[in-house]
Amino acid sequence: MTTDAGRREFLRRMAQSAGVATTGGLLWAYLLGQQQQVSAHALRPPGALPEADFAATCIKCGQCVQACPFGTLRLAASGDDVPIGTPWFSPRDVPCYMCEDVPCIAACPTGALDRGLPAIEEARMGVAAIDQESCLSWQGLRCEICYRECPVRNDAITVENHPRRTSGHAVFVPLVHASHCTGCGICEKACPTELAAIRVVPPDLVKGRIGDHYRLSDGSGPGSPGATPVRGEDQGKRVPGLDYLNEDTP
Amino acid sequence: MNTRRWPGGHRYLLARRLVQVTVLLTFYGTAHWAWGIAGRPLLAGNLSSSMILGTVPLADPFAVLQILLSGHWLRWEVLAGAALVLGLYAIVGGRSFCAWVCPVNLVADGAERVRERLGLRSGLHLPRQIRYVVLTLSLLLSALLGIAAFEWVSPIGILHRELIYGIGFGAAALAGLFIFDALVLRHGWCGHLCPLGAFWAQVGRVARVRVAFDESTCTQCGDCLKVCPEPQVLNLKAAAQAGMVRSGECTHCARCISVCPEQSLAFSWRAHIEQTASAADHNERSPAS
Known part of the structure; x- marks a missing residue:
């Protein structure tokens, strides 16, 4: 009898503990799911692994933040729309100035920022997207500040001329080429409109994809991986007047 | 206290x-x-x-x-x-x-x-x-x-x-x-x-540094138990046997060491404690020496 009662008590306790552990575990798992949301306004440092791997591998030590000479990066505090303790930046505040030696990657002890990144120009922190309705160039003004500020100018941003209906003059508009845009956000920082008309966002938010059946038979063509940017007729030529500020840069 | x-x-x-x-x-x-x-x-x-x-x-x-x-x-x-x-x-x-x-x-x-x-x-x-x-x-x-x-x-x-x-x-x-x-x-x-x-x-279970316990001077006043944040580790009977606090749950905060009026508790090396214990054991077993 007594051993039976003891056994029953033991089993009851075990079931209770298992219940507490399961409830706690489920609550915890729910909390973790909530935590993993990343705001589209937050960009990751260069060389960051794909978000799920990055979030898992980052140990939240902030060594990248300390290594950044421009104060670009910050660690997400509780209350930010970014997983707590992970590094991010908002380019309108401070963009990534694309250091040649990429000190943030060198400082990362875990590999969440991948040292396999061959050069900073290969970083894909995001892609610049232009709101034509507020872009000064699209209104017919000669702005092109984003183009001139772009560290990979002529590859990531080009300026195309569009004929204007009402006059003999043309409109010069910036065009972003995602295959070369690093997402550094210097363009977003430099944009003179009250709210930036050019903004860096995670590529999957704005990038479409042409179906495979629309590609040329050799796999090339617009939208195919590795395609060279399609540019206007002036490709490779300096446009007098347009590029006067960069006359002596190669 | x-x-x-x-x-x-x-x-x-x-x-x-x-x-x-x-x-x-x-x-x-x-x-x-x-x-x-x-x-x-x-x-x-x-x-x-x-x-x-x-x-x-x-x-x-x-x-x-x-x-x-x-x-x-x-x-x-x-x-x-x-x-x-x-x-x-x-x-x-x-x-x-x-x-x-x-x-x-x-x-x-x-x-x-x-x-x-x-x-x-x-x-x-x-x-x-x-x-x-x-x-x-x-x-x-x-x-x-x-x-x-x-x-x-x-x-x-x-x-x-x-x-x-x-x-x-x-x-x-x-x-x-x-x-x-x-x-x-x-x-x-x-x-x-x-x-x-x-x-x-x-990890503390293998710790080299320990809180050593000297039973011979302890008056069992219990002051140590009152200040200890993990009082279950101060099992004085077990501590007397081992000559030290054995549990890995001890945080080495040293509150017990500071409070003990008889200085029966002190930080020491585990090797040293075990050596002393075995020496004492040896002396007890061979009273001739």
Whole structure:
């Protein structure tokens, strides 16, 4: 009898503990799911692994933040729309100035920022997207500040001329080429409109994809991986007047 | 209990506060005032992972364990750092981290102080073993969900990061912890729930540095039990047999050492304690010598 009662008590306790552990575990798992949301306004440092791997591998030590000479990066505090303790930046505040030696990657002890990144120009922190309705160039003004500020100018941003209906003059508009845009956000920082008309966002938010059946038979063509940017007729030529500020840069 | 000599009686308390503040200040100074030697940052990073003078890596082995369980391999740097820290605490005692380094200790001790002043009693009772359930859950959830489960919710991480990198809403989490410890459950977080403490308690089982216990001078006044944040480790019968506190749950806070009027407790090397014990054993068995 007594051993039976003891056994029953033991089993009851075990079931209770298992219940507490399961409830706690489920609550915890729910909390973790909530935590993993990343705001589209937050960009990751260069060389960051794909978000799920990055979030898992980052140990939240902030060594990248300390290594950044421009104060670009910050660690997400509780209350930010970014997983707590992970590094991010908002380019309108401070963009990534694309250091040649990429000190943030060198400082990362875990590999969440991948040292396999061959050069900073290969970083894909995001892609610049232009709101034509507020872009000064699209209104017919000669702005092109984003183009001139772009560290990979002529590859990531080009300026195309569009004929204007009402006059003999043309409109010069910036065009972003995602295959070369690093997402550094210097363009977003430099944009003179009250709210930036050019903004860096995670590529999957704005990038479409042409179906495979629309590609040329050799796999090339617009939208195919590795395609060279399609540019206007002036490709490779300096446009007098347009590029006067960069006359002596190669 | 109030007859402790000042500052001699508070020697270990002062030492602990000094170490806690120095660690925080070194991290803060490196981050904000560019402390360093010959251009090398003195102590970059935080308690999760850091780098001394750009050469010696350090890392939290519990965080590293969770990340590894989440199915992600890590660079050698952080693995070496974790091994180094693990080795260090295997010598000085795992939970020395809790009493000497962890910033939450300041909050928990503050809560205990308030509890003492107001003469509050616990309204809630929880078994201390619950921390091992939380520890198991941390590891299990890391493996199941693919992210370091405790690192994502750790109040230690929140406090430490926000002390070094700026204040966010983390203050709210800490206020919660403070209230829980002060009003709901005595030693609630550190003594019952914290999985990092539970992890270090396991490491503490092999600790080289121990609190030695001299039964012959002990008057069994029980002062040590009153000040100990983990009183279950002060099983004086077992301690008398081993000549030391055996449990890995001892945080090496040294409150018992400071309070003991007979100086029956003191830090010592385990090897030394065992040697003395076996020598005494030997003497007892061969009275001829």
